[in-house]
Amino acid sequence: MVFTLTSSQIAGIFTSASLAFAVTSIITSVGYAAAEYRNSESSALLKWKTNLDNQSQASLSSWTSSTSFCMWQGIVCDEYKSVSTINVTNLGLRGNIPKEIGELRSLKYLLFGSNRFYGSIPSTIGMLTNLVELDLSQNSLSGTIPSITNFINLEKLWLFNNSLSGPIPEELGKLHALTTIKLLNNNLSGPIPSSIGNLVNLTTLQLTNNSLSGSIPPILGNLTKLVYLSMANNRLSGSIPISIGNLVNLKGLSISENNICGPIPSTIGNLTKLNFLLLYMNNLNGRLPPEMNNLTNFQSLQLSYNGFTGPLPQQICVGGSLRKFTAENNYFTGPVPRSLKNCSSLVRLRLEQNLLSGNISDDFGVYPKLDYIDLSSNNFYGHLSPNWAKCPSLTSLRISNNKLSGVIPPELGQALKLSVLNLSSNHLTGIVPRELSNLTSLFKLSLSNNELSGNIPIEIESLLSLELLELAANNLGGPIPKQVGALLKLFHLNLSNNEFMGNIPFEFGKLQHLQYLDLSRNLLNGPIPSTLGKLQMLEKLNLSHNNLSGTIPSDFKDMFSLTHIDISNNQLKGPIPNSQPFLKAPSDAFQNNKGLCGNVSGFMACPKMTHNPHSQKKKHVLILAASISGALMLIVVMVRVSLHIHCQREARETEEQATEEQIQNLFSIWNYDGHIVYENIIEATEDFDDRYLIGEGGSGAVYKATLHTGQVVAVKKLHATLNGEMHNLKAFKSEVEALTKIIHRNIVKLYGFCSHPRISFLVYEFLEGGSLDKVLNNDTQAVMFDWNRRVNVVKGVANALYHLHHGCSLPIVHRDISSKNVILDLEYEAHIADFGTAKILNPDSQNFTSFAGTYGYAAPEFAYTMEVDEKCDVFSFGVLSLEIIMGKHPGDLISSLFSSAATSTASNLLLKDVLDRRLPHPMMPIVKEVIFIAKITFVCLSQSPLSRPTMEHVYKEFVMPRSPLLDSFPIVTLGELLYN
């Protein structure tokens, strides 16, 4: 039998069926009505089936009117033959959740998880008052969570992995039977309702990956049965409530990637069952409470990217189950925890970028499972333990930038899984052991900047996976073995600053993936092999400071991807190739040779070199194409690298941090010794003699003062008018005092303030490097300020603003971010000066008669509103970042971009054309970050404050890029940045 129904007939059936539901719901006690009710359950289900797509209907083939619905797949009936369970988990169903679902009144288990349901959750679901489990997880549901007050028996609420938005309903707190709430991976916003504190049966509460804001309600401390509590990656602020210590059954606590600030409360020591404590990427600070030493059952403890000080927890592995411990990018001091020595469960250890110290010769044992260890950028000394060789799972060993001495143990060659070995920037001596050639999985070997001597062992040819080889800045000598030319996967080779002699092996021409080749500052002689001209992906070539002779091979004119060339300080003669990369290079790149000639300024034209000008244009296009494809290829490589080593992006932070002792010591300027310091400073600057003047700022002149103690400080003498205007001294004092409490590696420390009827001044940390504007205005210094350093400075400023806008206290707005106010230290780390003083020194600046910002950096709204908030700093940050990558104030660019919109010529400029030309074009991987800065900058420069990101967003994108912003490579024009 075949029925054909028109759509209006279908609609008619639909209405009468709903009507039947409505009637039956009133008279279910009547026998015939119960039968009809069951009948309508079956027809409702069948009707729903017909609304699903064909494939879904095929999955539900047992659902037919000819079989009793209690026999259908996924349907279970109760003793009254009513549907009690619908379990269609993971059947690949696609469609809406029908509103008629609300009529299946006996339903206890509604299990729709892992399908492709979309649309909103119908509010009729609230009628299912018998529900025990509701699982709609892993679908594509959107809209808000409907009213759910009636679910008095509900034990399990799983809505995770959908696109639900809106708040978590307050009334959730009435569902007392709940034991499990999983709402993670949605777009829920608003606060965590404190009513959840009533759900005393909860064992699992998962809210990770939403947009929840506000603080963690202290009442959650009532949930003493909780085993898992996760709130990571939201926008939570405030501190960790002390009541957290009541959750004595907790095994997992995850608060990472929020804005939580302040110290960890000591009550954490009660949570002795904790296996997982994830606090990374917040604004936490202070010392870890000693009570944390009571916690010995960690499997994973992650404290990275906070502002913690003091020693690491010592007992973390006493329980013997620690697998992962990460504490990188904090200010931890002292030695490696003792309990790590025999921590045989360890898989991953990250302690880089701290202030840790001590002799690590014997601190580490043998770890059968260890995969990844990074101790870089600390103050460790001692020898490299041969024990590392006995870690059969080790893939990454990174201890760069410490003070290690002694030799590289040949035993390391037994750690056969090693793929990354970075021991650069230490004081290692002895030879490069030939045993390392057993490490056939190695793709990154960095031993640069040590005191290694001897030759490169010819056995290196077996390192066939090697992609990066850095042996620069050692005392290595002898000829460069031709076997290096067999490492066909190399894309980065740096042997500079050694004592290599003899010829450049012509085998290097086989390194077809090479993008970076630096052989500078050696004793190489003989001709440049013409085979190098075959390196079609090469972007940077530095052969300077050798004894190379002969001519530049003519094949070099075909190296279209070159962006940086330096062949200066050799014995070369003859023509400089007449191709773009060479013609565009600065003349420094060729100077101090024997007789080069060509179309480069500062050089004689060659006697008889002619070149066909018609090919110029074509080549230009080719250059672009080649460098873009090169860059893309490198991205592929980089992605592989990061997957391979599970490497997080690293924000390089300074190790030049004032120790706690120093801070204590200098604090006394404010606390006890105001008078003495005043005298002392007057004396040290000879009553502010110009000889000590180091800068001039908006609110006063800055002097350098060497105190009796030998400490050097910067003193800002306030302009007399400001001095006189300080009418509300009490408010002023408390503000300055608050500012002296800010401790951050990217903020110039304010030590204190001295006031005297005659002269008032602020006392700051003194930094050697000078202000950013001076560095950018000086051609020599600007060149030293390379792309890595520039990117790092932008990150540092972002970090500082993030800290001040989103830290524990009320947001502090700088109001005067400019290149004058960013001071560099000798490591080129950025430190923001004058934080908060713009406001305290100009209490009336809310009107624009006393303009607090610096012209050219202030946000447009500054001119016409009284509102000065964080978004003004975001705009100034945008200007500053652009200034850093352009090398000059971007005023003209910004105004032309904003004025004539899409048609302006400025918007068709290529990014690479506005980058600071005093530097070579940025290379991979740094070029990616430069592009990222350009992109984020243009969002920061949005005219409307609302369209600008928060500094939290900006900073977190730097540290842990999540949005695909960075991936949309290559970059094209500035216009596209602005209008896409």
Ligand SMILES: *[C@@H]1O[C@H](CO)[C@@H](O)[C@H](O)[C@H]1NC(C)=O
């Ligand atoms: C629901 O169905 C899935 C898949 O068939 C099964 O794994 C699961 O155990 C079922 N759940 C219940 C509560 O019956």
Ligand SMILES: *[C@@H]1O[C@H](CO)[C@@H](O)[C@H](O)[C@H]1NC(C)=O
């Ligand atoms: C926890 O640690 C503190 C301080 O280290 C100690 O006084 C206390 O006795 C410890 N508590 C337990 C239960 O071990």
Ligand SMILES: *[C@@H]1O[C@H](CO)[C@@H](O)[C@H](O)[C@H]1NC(C)=O
């Ligand atoms: C490490 O050694 C200490 C002291 O010898 C011992 O108490 C502890 O259980 C050991 N830990 C592991 C993980 O073996």
